[in-house]
Amino acid sequence: MGLRVAVLGLGEAGSLFARDLLAQGAEVAGYDPVPEKGVPGLLRAGSEAEAAAGSDLVLSVNWARVALEVAERVAPVLRPGQVYADLNTASPALKERIARCLAPTGALFADVALMSPVPGRGLRTPALAAGPGAEAYRALLAPLGAPVRVVGEEPGAAQARxxxxxxxxxxxxxxxxxxxxxxxxxxxxxxxxxxxxxxxxxxxxxxxxxxxxxxxxxxxxxxxxxxxxxxxxxxxxxxxxxxxxxxxxxxxxxx
Amino acid sequence: MGLRVAVLGLGEAGSLFARDLLAQGAEVAGYDPVPEKGVPGLLRAGSEAEAAAGSDLVLSVNWARVALEVAERVAPVLRPGQVYADLNTASPALKERIARCLAPTGALFADVALMSPVPGRGLRTPALAAGPGAEAYRALLAPLGAPVRVVGEEPGAAQARxxxxxxxxxxxxxxxxxxxxxxxxxxxxxxxxxxxxxxxxxxxxxxxxxxxxxxxxxxxxxxxxxxxxxxxxxxxxxxxxxxxxxxxxxxxxxx
Missing domain, CATH: 1.10.1040 (N-(1-d-carboxylethyl)-l-norvaline Dehydrogenase; domain 2)
Known part of the structure; x- marks a missing residue:
């Protein structure tokens, strides 16, 4: 069985991640409230929850100001063992709030900090990951070419750096x-x-x-x-x- | 006849300039309101005006906040052809005020900007000079090893850079x-x-x-x-x- 990934937010970064994940053989469901130019092969979901349901990995690639809302909207469909990675540039305090919001679901939260612009690198953008899901995030994406360095157990530790x-x-x-x-x-x-x-x-x-x-x-x-x-x-x-x-x-x- | 220089302000920069000018054979009169450790060979004057009277070149190496006062105190003894160089880090507007204050004396005003710390380089500190006295300043000090670049006729042009x-x-x-x-x-x-x-x-x-x-x-x-x-x-x-x-x-x- 291939990897199934949900990409929430199909702006520049989200689209490039989706494209590269598809190229690596993953099944990718995407959602964005604003219809944008499509990513060939992407399964367009009708909602964030629909995209996230049943996926191995959820990537939230939005603006920091909606990061918590997005997490709240998908929390009802998350299951233990799923990895929820927040790739938004937010304060460590906001990452902690998102982690607390998702904790009851049993999903593993990863605070992911992208360390250079995504255009030109896509999935190969160097990233730091922290939080209970950091190691799982690395384990899922490193084989697909994503350079991920785990920097701690605390959500927010990647962002802080x-x-x-x-x-x-x-x-x-x-x-x-x-x-x-x-x-x-x-x-x-x-x-x-x-x-x-x-x-x-x-x-x-x-x-x-x-x-x-x-x-x-x-x-x-x-x-x-x-x-x-x-x-x-x-x-x-x-x-x-x-x-x-x-x-x-x-x-x-x-x- | 050798060069006669007045150094007004014998802090770190002023003392190092005085020392190097003496080593290059100039006659140097210095003044500082606060008695400091001496510079061997320096003629200690009793006032700024006393140091400046009859010198070819006056260097004001003080704090910007007293630069205008110092100019006002020596203006009465300045003569046409003397060069008055203000080495303080001040706004271009203040350099212009000093230039206007000295204009009636006929002395040539130079706005001098020291472009790196003086310790370690002394008189060899790279400098920019601007104003009516810039070229004369360069002509007097370049032969003694001071790297001076003239950047304009307007007092303040060196400071701006x-x-x-x-x-x-x-x-x-x-x-x-x-x-x-x-x-x-x-x-x-x-x-x-x-x-x-x-x-x-x-x-x-x-x-x-x-x-x-x-x-x-x-x-x-x-x-x-x-x-x-x-x-x-x-x-x-x-x-x-x-x-x-x-x-x-x-x-x-x-x-």
Whole structure:
């Protein structure tokens, strides 16, 4: 008997997962409240519960804001031993709430954090999994080519790792974006973009330590520098969201 | 006749500049309101005006918050042709105010932005210079080993470049710091630190483009992700300054 998977949410990520699971020989039932372009071979179910009933693995690939509702809607049809994986990017606290909601069903909950964009990788997107169903999730999908690393028993432990990385990585993106917006207003975009690219290219493993140490050591001076930077951005009509947050963070480091 | 330089402010940067200028054969008069450890060979003046009178070049190496006052105090002794260089990290607007304050004296104002920490490099710290005195500043100090790049006629143009770079670089430091603080509370510091170091090491020149494009394309999803990240940080007692600013920045990109 092949694997039967329910994919709840057929947006970009859900569709790509469904497509790759079908290509690997799984039977896939999908549901999305909004009719989208189809995935060939996918069994379109009339409801989330209909898709989930009798499947070995349920993947919830929705928005975080509906993740709990989706779980509540399928809970009545879940059975002991089924794996329910929530792939949404939600706070660890929300993952715990979903896990508690599903606990009475006997289904095994997995908090899955996708660690890079799904387009281009699909089922091969690196993932972390945590929770009582993490090991079962890995065991079901690893043979189909999904790189899954189990990081703990607690629902939310996978998300926590993903979100901490996002604080760094999306924060970096925002810092770059804000600097470039200011540069653009001053006719310096090309120059600053090149400088930033060069700095990133030169970044090595020791940079983390230098950033942490330098911020502590020069907190007062850099705090005042970021106030000046915020003033500069405001002067050219850019709201200094990152500059102000950085200033506030540095002020917190002043001894 | 050798070069005569006045160094106003004998903190870390001022002292190192004074030391290196003396080593290069310049005559250096210094002033600081707070008596500090001496620089051998430095002529200690009784006031800023006394140090500045008759010097070829005046370096103001103070805090931004006193930069204008210092300029006002020495203005009465400045003469046409003298170069007054403000090395403080201030907003471009403040540099313009200082330039206007000194304009009636006929002295040439240079807005100088030091582009890396002074310790370890001293006079060899890479600098940008702008304003009517920028070229004269470069001509006086380049022969002594100071790498100066003139970037414009407008006082503040050097600062603008420095501050835009700081929005990126100090923002990066803050993003790393906040992620690590959250990680530390969750017992994940070692793991997250390694991941961040690895990401920075792998960063290449194309990363800027990918960050800019990715933020635009996935603004809504990443906005919600950063709200979840902020919730995670708050849950472990870390004020999510950067996470919240990043969320607000992403919300601004949502079409």
């Amino acid at each position: 993903k979100l901490l990385r996002s604080v760094f990585f999306k924060g970096l993106a925002a810092a770059v974006g804000e600097a470039l917006e200011g540069a653009q207003r001053l006719g310096l975009e090309e120059e600053i973009r090149k400088e930033i690219a060069q700095s990133l290219k030169e970044a090595d493993e020791g940079l983390v330590e230098r950033l942490v140490e330098g911020s502590r050591k020069h907190a007062q001076r850099r705090y005042e520098e970021m106030l000046a930077a915020a003033e500069l951005l405001e002067g050219v009509g850019v709201e200094p969201l990152l500059a102000r947050a950085t200033a506030a963070w540095l002020r917190g480091l002043v001894k | 420095k501050l835009l770079r700081s929005v990126f670089f100090k923002g990066l430091a803050a993003a790393v710091g906040e992620a690590l603080e959250g990680a530390q509370r969750l017992g994940l510091e070692e793991e997250i630190r390694k991941e961040i170091a690895q990401s920075l090491k792998e960063a290449d020149e194309g990363l800027v483009e990918r960050l800019v494009e990715g933020s635009r394309k996935h603004a809504q999803r990443r906005y919600e992700e950063m709200l979840a990240a902020a919730e995670l940080l708050e849950g472990v007692g870390v004020e999510p300054l950067l996470a919240r600013a990043t969320a607000a920045w992403l919300r601004g990109l949502v079409k």
